[in-house]
Amino acid sequence: MKKIGVFTSGGDAPGMNACIRAVVRTALKAGLEVYGIRRGYAGMIEGDIIPLDKYSVSNILQLGGTILRSARSREFRTEEGRARARAKLAEYGISHLVAIGGDGTFAGARVFLKEYPELSIVGVPGTIDNDLFGTDFTIGYDTAINTAMRAIDNIKDTANSHDRVFFVEVMGRDAGFIALRTAIATGAEAVLVPEARTDIAELVETLRWNYRHKKTSSIVIVAEGDDEGGAFDIAKKVKQQMPDCEYRVTILGHIQRGGSPTCQERVLATQLGMEAVNALLDGSSGIMVGQVCQKITYTPLEKAIKHHHPMDKTMLKMVSLLA
Numbered sequence: 102m103k104k105i106g107v108f109t110s111g112g113d114a115p116g117m118n119a120c121i122r123a124v125v126r127t128a129l130k131a132g133l134e135v136y137g138i139r140r141g142y143a144g145m146i147e148g149d150i151i152p153l154d155k156y157s158v159s160n161i162l163q164l165g166g167t168i169l170r171s172a173r174s175r176e177f178r179t180e181e182g183r184a185r186a187r188a189k190l191a192e193y194g195i196s197h198l199v200a201i202g203g204d205g206t207f208a209g210a211r212v213f214l215k216e217y218p219e220l221s222i223v224g225v226p227g228t229i230d231n232d233l234f235g236t237d238f239t240i241g242y243d244t245a246i247n248t249a250m251r252a253i254d255n256i257k258d259t260a261n262s263h264d265r266v267f268f269v270e271v272m273g274r275d276a277g278f279i280a281l282r283t284a285i286a287t288g289a290e291a292v293l294v295p296e297a298r299t300d301i302a303e304l305v306e307t308l309r310w311n312y313r314h315k316k317t318s319s320i321v322i323v324a325e326g327d328d329e330g331g332a333f334d335i336a337k338k339v340k341q342q343m344p345d346c347e348y349r350v351t352i353l354g355h356i357q358r359g360g361s362p363t364c365q366e367r368v369l370a371t372q373l374g375m376e377a378v379n380a381l382l383d384g385s386s387g388i389m390v391g392q393v394c395q396k397i398t399y400t401p402l403e404k405a406i407k408h409h410h411p412m413d414k415t416m417l418k419m420v421s422l423l424a
């Protein structure tokens with residue numbers, strides 16, 4: 102192994118740059134040549150590949166987004182697309198890759214490895230959703246929940262001033278981890294997540310109880326993948342049963358994906374980036390490096406994307422218990 106390629110793919114996440122920096126500098130220290138593949142699998146297919154030296158990653162640790170940019174490639178889902186990507190890697194003499202991304206990125210890496218087993222790929226969990234098995238936290242999650250928390254703190258000020266119910270939708274695709282943590286951290290009155298069935302009648306009862314007990318403003322955090330729909334749908338359903346409810350809806354959206362990574366994020370991203378290169382140097386492939394109980398772990402890509410780590414039901418109950 103003389104050359105290594107690194108890329109970010111899928112939704113960008115704060116901390117990806119810190120991880121790229123760690124990958125590049127660890128690999129250079131080990132005497133490897135490092136290439137950055139821009140725009141994920143799309144850039145791999147097109148040969149959008151650039152050499153990286155120590156200084157290409159200077160002063161990026163604190164930046165959100167990804168200097169290598171990102172994409173969701175349709176073409177890589179086809180056999181022809183993957184063959185083109187393989188050919189481009191061969192042109193550059195790259196056979197070892199660090200893939201920073203989420204389940205889509207790892208699903209792509211698995212198929213690629215099945216077709217071209219001579220390649221070696223190690224994954225690093227990079228997604229704000231925290232929906233991968235084999236790591237307590239994914240890169241991007243901590244920053245995203247802090248961003249969401251601050252936004253909801255602001256919403257609480259206006260909710261209190263106007264005696265309103267706010268339905269705040271957070272990201273997470275089909276996982277409720279962002280919703281759960283921000284609900285606890287902001288003292289929300291309710292949280293709706295895909296991992297637990299949503300009962301609108303029960304939610305209405307909670308809000309009514311609040312009114313009866315002189316709590317005239319409430320925050321309901323809705324994970325975007327909730328079984329009863331997004332925040333607008335839920336608000337409408339509540340309004341049907343509670344016509345006197347004065348409500349507003351806020352979709353936090355992509356502000357959760359940006360911003361400077363938190364300290365915890367930068368440290369995690371740096372550790373995982375370094376360990377990904379070490380794993381490749383040790384001859385590993387088809388695995389994701391993660392961190393469980395502060396220890397570095399290695400999980401087969403297949404397992405990392407097939408299972409979520411389970412949602413902590415006690416934490417879920419905590420929201421209604423303390424509201």
Ligand code: F6P
Pocket residue numbers: 112203228229230272273274325358
């Ligand atoms: O996976 C990260 C994520 O931000 C999800 O939370 C969200 O559902 C999705 O990406 C949004 O994707 P896009 O930026 O392509 O709209």
